[in-house]
Amino acid sequence: MSTAEQQPDRTSDALLGAADIRELAAALGVRPTKQKGQNFVIDANTVRRIVRTADVRPDDVVVEVGPGLGSLTLALLEAADRVTAVEIDDVLAAALPATIEARMPDRKDRFALVHSDALLVEELPGPPPTALVANLPYNVAVPVLLTMLERFPSIRRTLVMVQSEVADRLAAKPGSKVYGVPSVKANWYAEVKRAGAIGRNVFWPAPNVDSGLVSLVRRAEPIPTAASRTEVFAVVDAAFAQRRKTLRAALAGWAGSAAAAEAALTAAGISPQARGESLTVEEFAAIAEHKPAAAERPAL
Incomplete structure (x- = not known):
């Protein structure tokens, strides 16, 4: 447990504490469900x-996904210009x-x-x-994160709380054992890094896994690719399936054949014997640029 989590609560009365959360939940007849990935802070x-x-700033317009009973929402409203919660x-x-x-x-007029x-x-x-800050439901964390980054390019800074293992995957670098599809796709949009750990005891109910914070700062310039x-x-x-x-074998279906995959890889300057976990997002983009024309024709 971090030092911040061990300290007594000295926050303003506006924020929700453990007793407030349970009282609200009881009044609403709410019990957190695993089906919806609910763990209230x-x-x-x-x-x-x-x-x-x-790094929420006074001029930020923050979008929050999965606000639950409002714990994080209230703290965001203290710091940001506006907050929009998606529930x-x-x-x-x-x-x-x-x-x-x-x-x-x-x-209240700054909340939607x-x-x-x-x-x-x-x-x-x-x-x-301008910012996405959320305690994401663990069962849909990656698709929600990638969808928000795709649909709202105005989001420059993101901080999400996710399952610790998911945080590791999102922030992983090429060559890591946990580097995979989430790592590459998140890196398409942003510079990604781990930003801390969160203990289990700050949640109700306490999850069976640890949580981690992931920071994403959108790239100043998009990946240079056609x-x-x-x-x-x-x-x-295809590479990680x-x-x-x-890659010669893994991309055979994508290219139309193993030989076509090898040709695309060679043209992109990538060894056909390499594996997906060794490639950067820029190298995946280079491969995409050399997709064989035959592979682009729809099957009859």
């Missing part, structure tokens, strides 16, 4: 720490505006709620978001 010092680590749960979505009004009435599945959200109310994101991601998916195989 019950420690106000932890949400303050997340906001500090996220899929009917009961939690209905209750959150009242919590904001009761706890931070002077900030989107009652939807984050994977389906294509636009947000108000100014474009290939589209979709084309590059198709190569990434059979990660024990050489």
Whole structure:
């Protein structure tokens, strides 16, 4: 457990503590469910720490996914200009505006709620978001993160709390045993790094896994490639679908044949005997640029 988690709660009365969370949940008849990946943060010092680590600024427009009962939402409202929360749960979505009004009435006009599945959200109310800060539901953390980065290019800085193993995968570098599809796809959008660990006791219910913070700062310039994101991601998916195989074999289906895959790899300056876990996102992009024309024709 970190020092911040061991200290007594000295935060303002506006933030939610463990007793507040349980009282709210009881009033709403809410029990956190594994199906929805719900683990509510019950420690106000932890949400303050997340906001500090996220470098939330007074002019930021923050989008939060999975606000739950509002622990992190309130801390974000203290620091940001505006906060938009995306919540899929009917009961939690209905209750959150009242919590904001009761706890931070002077900030309620700077809060917006989107009652939807984050994977389906294509636009947000108000100014474009500049930051994404969230305790992501662990069962959908990676797809939600990648979807938000794709659909909202105005997001410059991201800090997400995810399962520790997922945090390791997102921040992994080429050559690491845990480097894979999430690592490459996240790196397409941003510079990614681990930003800390979170103990289990700050959650209700306490999860069976540790949690980690991941920081993503969007690239100042996109990856220099003529290939589209979709084309590059198709190569990434194919390369890791059979990660024990050489790229010549793993990309045979993508290219149309092993020989065509070898030709594309050679043209991109990549050894056909290399494996996906050794390649950077720039190298995957180079391969995508050399996809054989025959492989692009749809099957009859």
